[in-house]
Amino acid sequence: xxxxxxxxxxxxxxxxxxxGLDHKHCGSLHxxxxxxxxxxxxxxxxxxxxxxxxxxxxxxxxxxSDPGDKGMLFDPMEDKxxxxxxxxxxxxxVNHM
Amino acid sequence: MNAVxxxxxxxxxxxxxxxxxxxxxxxxxxQRLAEWCxxxxxxxxxxxLTNMALDLLxxxxxLLSHVGRLEGQGLDEDRLAFLRDExxxxxxxxxxxxxxxxxxxxxxxxxxxxxxxxxxLATWLKGLWTRLGASADAELAAIAGKAVKEARYHQQxxxxxxxxxxxxxxxxxxxxxxxxxxxxxxxxxxxSRDAVDIAAxxxxxxxxxxxxxxxxxxxxxVVLAEARLAVPAETAFLSTxxxxxxxxxxxxxxxxxxxxxxxxxxxxx
Numbered sequence: 065x066x067x068x069x070x071x072x073x074x075x076x077x078x079x080x081x082x083x084g085l086d087h088k089h090c091g092s093l094h095x096x097x098x099x100x101x102x103x104x105x106x107x108x109x110x111x112x113x114x115x116x117x118x119x120x121x122x123x124x125x126x127x128x129s130d131p132g133d134k135g136m137l138f139d140p141m142e143d144k145x146x147x148x149x150x151x152x153x154x155x156x157x158v159n160h161m
Numbered sequence: 162m163n164a165v166x167x168x169x170x171x172x173x174x175x176x177x178x179x180x181x182x183x184x185x186x187x188x189x190x191x192q193r194l195a196e197w198c199x200x201x202x203x204x205x206x207x208x209x210l211t212n213m214a215l216d217l218l219x220x221x222x223x224l225l226s227h228v229g230r231l232e233g234q235g236l237d238e239d240r241l242a243f244l245r246d247e248x249x250x251x252x253x254x255x256x257x258x259x260x261x262x263x264x265x266x267x268x269x270x271x272x273x274x275x276x277x278x279x280x281x282l283a284t285w286l287k288g289l290w291t292r293l294g295a296s297a298d299a300e301l302a303a304i305a306g307k308a309v310k311e312a313r314y315h316q317q318x319x320x321x322x323x324x325x326x327x328x329x330x331x332x333x334x335x336x337x338x339x340x341x342x343x344x345x346x347x348x349x350x351x352x353s354r355d356a357v358d359i360a361a362x363x364x365x366x367x368x369x370x371x372x373x374x375x376x377x378x379x380x381x382x383v384v385l386a387e388a389r390l391a392v393p394a395e396t397a398f399l400s401t402x403x404x405x406x407x408x409x410x411x412x413x414x415x416x417x418x419x420x421x422x423x424x425x426x427x428x429x430x
Contacts, residue, residue, distance in 0.1 A: 072203070093205050096325060103318050104205040107212050 074123040075101040077108075079115035087119050098122075166426035169236060169244045175360040177232050178251055179367060180301065182357070182403050183289065184224035185252035188242060190282060191217035192418055193260040194275075202272050209318065213279070216311040223304045230300075243422035247411055254400030255347035256282065257411045273326055273333070273340040279319035281344060284380050285351050287312040288373045297365030320384040327388025338390060346396040350403060351377070357403075 072094040078087035090109050095101035101120040110118065129137060141147070171177065194214035201207025225238040260275050290312050293305035326333040351370060358369035382392050400408070421428065 094203060095205065100321060100325070103321065104209060107209040108205055111208075111212055 072096050075105070075120045076123050076126060077101075077105040078119040078121070079105070079109055080117040081114060082116055087117065090114075092123060095120075164426070166244055166423050168246045169234075169240055171232055171236075171241075171245065171249050172234070173249065174231075175357050176364070176366055177228060178357045179361045180224055180228050180231060181249075182251045182253070183286075184221050184228060184241075185250045186256055186282070187217045187224065187286075188221035189250070189252045189414065190256040191215070191221060192414060193256060194279075196260060197275070210275070213315055213318075216308075216315070220304070220308045220311070223307075224301075227300050227304065239422065239427075243419045247407055247415055248405040250402070250407065250411070250415070251405055252402050253282075253347070253350055254402035254408055255344060255350070257402065257408060257414055258344075258347065259410055271336055271340075273336040274343065276319050276322035276326065277337060277340040277344055279315060280323050280384060281348060281351075281381065283312050283315035283319050284377055285373065287316050288376050288380075289368065292368040292373070296367050298367075301367065316380075323384055324388045327385070327390050334389065337388065341385075341390055341393060345393040346398045347400050349396060349398065350400045353399060353403075355404070 073096075074092055075095055075098075076092050077090055079090045080087045093101065093104055093108055095104050098120055102118055105118045105120055109115065173181075191214045194210050194217065197207060197210040198214075199207065201210055221242070222238050225241040228241060229236045229238065255278065258278075260278065287309060290305040290309035294302055294309065296302040296305065323337065326337040328334070352374040354369050354371040358371070361367045362369040362372070378392070385392055402408070402411070
């Protein structure tokens with residue numbers, strides 16, 4: 065068995081579904097390099113016709129927000145309902161927006 | 162318990178043998194690749210190898226059903242796949258050679274044999290499917306049209322592995338070189354020409370094998386060069402699976418493949 069030290073790098077996989085417009089994150093896998101990551105993503109995540117396009121990004125290249133900062137970053141939005149456009153009266157003709 | 166299923170006996174005409182060569186090459190290659198299931202070097206490649214095995218099995222199924230119609234006894238794909246005797250299989254000898262030899266009962270081989278063989282065969286099949294797209298046999302042309310996409314991907318995936326191993330560490334390069342030395346003598350059979358090929362060429366059924374050689378060699382040489390490997394010299398040895406005379410490994414692989422259908426004839430699950 066390989067030790068974590070010489071394992072292949074981890075890649076995040078984004079697949080654009082058949083009818084979809086954007087690539088959606090669907091999981092991660094190990095691969096030796098970017099080109100092989102695309103092929104293995106095809107094998108692992110699109111074998112049931114799930115997609116028509118694949119993006120791969122090295123997991124270590126993603127900068128994420130700190131879970132510890134969750135309160136500071138996201139909680140203040142809780143009481144700011146005025147940021148949702150729900151106070152406008154819509155004319156009947158666009159009522160299904 | 163049911164009676165053991167008896168062998169079927171085919172009326173092997175030249176066109177039947179031509180299609181069976183392709184069908185059996187796909188079938189036995191699929192069987193060998195399936196041996197990797199649950200044993201791949203990493204999970205992702207385990208899935209890739211079994212996906213490839215299933216592509217090849219799908220190709221074999223379509224071809225065997227077609228053989229059933231060409232041959233005339235109304236045999237279905239299952240009976241053709243599982244109830245023939247060894248001498249009526251016509252696959253390339255290369256595909257019956259042990260692949261995942263580092264199993265408990267047969268130690269020694271490695272992943273390099275698999276990726277190298279996949280490259281040699283996928284390149285050969287891609288060239289063949291491309292030419293069969295123009296077959297006078299509309300059914301065969303339709304099967305080829307679907308299969309060529311699969312073969313193109315198999316060739317790319319295998320080729321990328323060959324380059325990574327050949328141009329990798331000293332250890333991986335040495336193993337790949339050894340795998341090339343083992344596989345190469347069997348490649349001559351891919352391009353030999355006999356009455357079956359001549360008849361297929363004349364009737365427009367498909368290309369003679371020797372017509373596939375130049376394009377194959379060019380494409381394989383590009384990958385081998387990138388993998389820092391020299392193209393080996395052609396050998397005098399000519400294997401004979403395509404005329405039904407197989408290596409010592411064929412009996413074992415058939416025994417494993419056929420045991421279920423033999424013991425439970427027509428069994429479904």
